[in-house]
Amino acid sequence: MVSTFPRQQPQLTPMKRLSGIKLLSSSLLLAVGASVAFSTSASAIETVTLVFNESRVSVPFSDFQNFVKTGETQRTNLQEFFAKIPNTSQATRTVLTREIAITRPFSERNFNNPIADFVLLQLNNVLTSSTVPDNLEPLRTALVASHKDDQRISMLEVIGNYPVNEVVVQLPRVERAYNRVSAFIERVQPALETAKLFLQDLVCDCPTASTKSDTKSEVGKPNQVAKDSSASSVKAVKCK
DSSP states (O other): OOOOOOOOOOOOOHHHHHHHHHHHHHHHHHHHHHHHHHHHHTOOOOEEEEEETTEEEEEEHHHHHHHHHHSOOOOHHHHHHHHTOHHHHHHHHHHHHOOEEOOHHHHHHHHOSHHHHHHHHHHHTTEEESSOTTOOHHHHHHHHHHHTTTSEEOHHHHHHTOSSSEEEEEGGGHHHHHHHHHHHHHHHHHHHHHHHHHHHHHHOOOOOHHHHHHHHHHHTOHHHHHHHHHHHHHHHHHHO
């Protein structure tokens, strides 16, 4: 009779246990890091800081957006801020919601072109990130997001699409920046469209149907061409 003994499970040494714990900890850290990175990249505007000369107020974007659209707010600090500048309040609300149509030459390569840079620089005088005020990339991202649905933008929409937590709005510059951007686009867009059509015609200098027909008829009558040339030569001799 063969006796059987229960098979013993291999025992993990302290070193192997420690390696397993380190591996698990590293995996958890990587997962947490990826989650944090994703949430940071997907961050959106939360706070708007309004600046008018020496006055400054910070409010949640949702409250600011509601005030711009309706003229009403429950926030005392926002009421007090705009109570000091009643005329600027109405003008600012109007300009921030006014839309500008932007066609393809400006939006090519996601607004990463010399013509679009002028628009970005003008808007950057009004809308800046509180952390990287000289960086145009967050503004470019906001411009692309605002433009993609209907090929139009408004400053309020651009603020709402800013990929940062806080945006600083220089109120005294809002109307001037809007007027410059609007006038520039209205003047340059027709010129760009005309130049584009001109270049297309210049590059594609294709023969017309009548030209092809005339060419075929001349090719089919070589003797007639020779006769006409001879006749012209004779006439020239007689004129002398």
